[in-house]
Amino acid sequence: MTKKSPAASPPLCPCESGAAYSTCCSRFVADFAETPASDAEQLMRSRYSAFVLEQRDYLLATWHASTRPSQLDFEPGCRWLGLQVKAFSCLDETHAEVEFVARYKLQGRAVRLHERSRFVKEQGRWFYLDGDQF
8 A cells, every 4th residue: 555645836936925935926926917916015025936936127117216126136144034924004006115124144144124115006006115224
């Protein structure tokens, strides 16, 4: 009698929602043009996932044109460790803020990024505008 091995679980989303990546942030990162984030928190979580997975095109596409850098590079050896959303505020129909803490390791050193990010909605899509770090 052969024993059946359990099916492998799909990888969890880097945004720490508890959902599988394939049903969480993947849909936004894979096709921003067809599936925009429904709110600023969802966009922030998908951008975190894109940083973890080094998805440059998505990050630039979801960065507001007025503050978008001309290029985006990733730190070699950066290992993202986790995300905690601390607060989400809709200021009005087109402006929102998300406060979060993202942790990562770079060259063996632990780093904690605590930011209140500002987002703006234009033509039905949310964009990262800028943020204040604590």
